[in-house]
Amino acid sequence: MDLTLSDEQRLLRESADRFVAETFTADHRKKTANDPLGFSPAVWKQFAALGWLALPIGEAEGGLGGGAIEIGILMEAFGRGLVSDPFLSTVVLGAGLIGACGTEAQKQAILPDVAEGALYLAFAHSERAARFDLAHVDTTAAKTADGWRLNGHKIAVLDGAAANQIIVSARIANANGASGKLGLFLVPAGTPGLALRDYARLGGGRGCNLDLNDVTLPTDALLGDGSDALPAIEAVVDRAMAALGAEAVGIMQTLLDTTLEYTKIRKQFGRPLSANQVIRHRLADMAMQVDEARSMALRAALMADAEPVARGRAASGAKAKIGKCARFVAEQSVQLHGAMGVTEELDIGAYFKRLLAFDTLFGGSAHHYRRHAALSGRAHA
Template identity: 80%
Template sequence: MDLNLSDEQRLLRESAERFVAESYDADHRRKMANDPLGFSPAVWTQFAELGWLALPIPEQFDGLGGGAVEIGILMEAFGRGLVSEPYVATVVLGAALIDRCGSTAQKQASLPKIADGSLKLALAHSERAARFDLAKVATAANKTAQGWRLAGSKIAVLDGHAADEIIVSAHIHDHRGPSGRIGLFLVPATAPGLSISDYPRLGGGRACNIELPDVHLPEDALLGDGKDALPAIEWAVDRAMAALGAEAVGIMQMLLETTLEYTKIRKQFGRPLSANQVIRHRLADMAMQVDEARSMALRAALKADSTPIERARAASGAKAKIGKCARFVGEQSIQLHGGMGVTEELEVGAYFKRLVAFDTLFGGSAHHYARHARLGRTGVSA
């Protein structure tokens, strides 16, 4: 298999890295950390102009028809700059689920708006009792004469505070009672009865909890024809984990480069730290962990459109392995910087916080090692 990037992919990587290097400096990140929105609308508009929001959207809906590998290239560059824009929530999760589950009319209504930056989405799926089990959904959608009534709550909704519409998962109840099917519903952020409580995420960006005690929606709020959306949710989350893994690789690469440079200029007993053989070995170990993580992220991206079992095992394997690599690289970087590594003056701590947050999103390493093993034994996606 040829793993070399195509000319178009190389251009994408170069343009993304150049944009991030020019637009995301320490001052910008500190400003976004204190901003109630958590990201810059002006930068989001630039994302649209560069075509990044349209990247995975099909061409018939004003997209570029890119795949998971292209998303990974972009996300790795985002990791280098600790980008906080709601790209994963809107494009990787939201647009993917509308494209996968929505009717032609729903796709035509939403996907071009995502591509031009005028529509931001969020996925509200996680619940308090679920413990990262995507099949556990207590929120209910009851059929009414006018449409649907949602009742339930969601937690840890990525960038839900900034979304124009929120995709909410719920068990469908019709006139015959509970159907056992999970449906996805497009809920306007301004819907009566919807309550949003947002908070800062570790490492930048924001998330929120959502309460839906009594939210009424029209008939066409349900994505598609109402068949079970759980396979589509698993597919989208696996793609999101591949994208987040690529972002983690970008963060780890930045930590490696920063630490390498620091050990060259920091002197101890009249010699640079990098002259110490033990330090060199530790830097070499960091470099190996970065390369291993990059390989796993690429594998997850390449398997994103494989059979459900192959895709899920690749995604969980990447999430588990990259989580371990990320913690090692982050801890080594902090330690090799000494006391400076935990000060606000250096951004090593900010990058490490984002890696810690990555390890918990959609389940930590232990959860995904178990999922990977279970899929290998049973051959059933879970």
């Protein structure tokens, strides 16, 4: 299998690395950390001008038709710069669900605006009782004479406060009142009955919890033809986990490079730390963990369009393995920096927090080991 990047992919990586290094400085991160949105809309417009927001969107909807490999290239660069812009929530999750479930009219009404940077999306799916089970949804959608009525609660909605449209998952009630298949609904920001509690996320960015109390929506708020949306949700979340894995690899590589450089210049007893054999062994272990994580992230991206069982095994395997590798690299980096590793003078602590957030988002390593085992059982049944 040829794993080398194409000329277009190499150019994308070079331009992304250069733009992120020049734009996402420590001063920029401090400024956006105090912004209510958690990112800069002006920089988001630059993303659009560079074609990044259109990358995974189909050509028929004004996009470039890119795949998971291209998304991974961008996300790895975003990891190196600790980018907190809502790329995952708007482009990977939001636009991915619109492309998978929406009608042609819905795609044409939404996706070109996403590609141009004029529309932010969020995906509200997680609930407290679900424990990362994508099929567990207690939020309900009841059919009314004029459309739909939604009731329920959602947690950990990425960039929900910035979104113009929030895609909400809900169980559609049957004629007898019992909950049935899973549907996705477009809820505009500010809709009556929609209450939002915004908060800062660990490692950068914003999140929110949602309360939906008799939220009334028109008939066309339902995405698609009403088919069960669970398969599309699983596919988009698997793709999001592959993207997050690439972001984690970018963070881990930065921690390794920074720690290696620090051990060369930090002297103890008259010689650099890197002259100590034990330190060299630790750095070698960190490098191996980074390479293992990169391999797993690439595998998840390559399997993003495979059949559901193979795709799910690759995504969960990557999430579980990268979570373990990330914690090791982050802890070693902090320890080798000594007390400096937890000060605001260095970015080590910020990268460490982002990796902790990665390990929890969409489920930790233990959850995905169980999911991988369950999918492996299905594959051999």
